[in-house]
Amino acid sequence: MKYRIFVCDLTGERCDPKELSRELCAEAVNAYCNMEGIPMPASDGETGFKPEDFLESEKGKPYLEGNPVYFNVSHSGLLWLCMVGEAPCGIDIQQEKDCSYEKISARHFNETEQQYIGKEGLPGFFRLWTMREAYGKYTGQGFYGEMPSFIDRDGKPVKEAEGAFIREIEIGPGIYCACCTGGKNDEIQFIG
Numbered sequence: 001m002k003y004r005i006f007v008c009d010l011t012g013e014r015c016d017p018k019e020l021s022r023e024l025c026a027e028a029v030n031a032y033c034n035m036e037g038i039p040m041p042a043s044d045g046e047t048g049f050k051p052e053d054f055l056e057s058e059k060g061k062p063y064l065e066g067n068p069v070y071f072n073v074s075h076s077g078l079l080w081l082c083m084v085g086e087a088p089c090g091i092d093i094q095q096e097k098d099c100s101y102e103k104i105s106a107r108h109f110n111e112t113e114q115q116y117i118g119k120e121g122l123p124g125f126f127r128l129w130t131m132r133e134a135y136g137k138y139t140g141q142g143f144y145g146e147m148p149s150f151i152d153r154d155g156k157p158v159k160e161a162e163g164a165f166i167r168e169i170e171i172g173p174g175i176y177c178a179c180c181t182g183g184k185n186d187e188i189q190f191i192g
Helices: 017-034 100-106 111-139
Strands: 002-009 054-057 062-064 070-076 077-085 092-094 163-166 175-181 189-191
Touching: 002 017, 002 111, 002 175, 017 054, 017 070, 017 077, 017 189, 070 111, 077 092, 092 111, 092 163, 100 111, 111 175
Parallel strands: 002 189, 070 092
Antiparallel strands: 002 077, 054 062, 070 077, 092 175, 163 175
């Protein structure tokens, strides 16, 4: 399966990334469909999806009626990402910032994951957070749904969890990103 991740640096924009999200989603999904030759709707003399075509599930996962393509969105600070493909996917990005990561991990992570975070500190926390978030978005259950452990018996982050494949993506110093798809050999390409 082929996925594309569209990246937008919102430096200089005058509004919140969440406010721009539907518009940027439409641009990313339309670009993907054009690249892959996937038919898009046409109305009023224009071809392509419009921001108002994007809906949200009960748990907040964005989708298009009829699922011509799947996509997922994440933003942190001034970075916005949209992963698009022909099968379910999830993506998360986090810019490192000071937080009470020990308290947060005690509430949301299992014992093995907490031990990993204890050894790795703040970077380990953000690493696992993005993996869990991407997995939850991929499954549609969200961050608080049923989760497998993201640390293996050797104390290292996993690359596969219950048939889902997790990839960590290097963006830059202090920026953590992970995506999740259903195929071990899925092709992932950055655009933007």
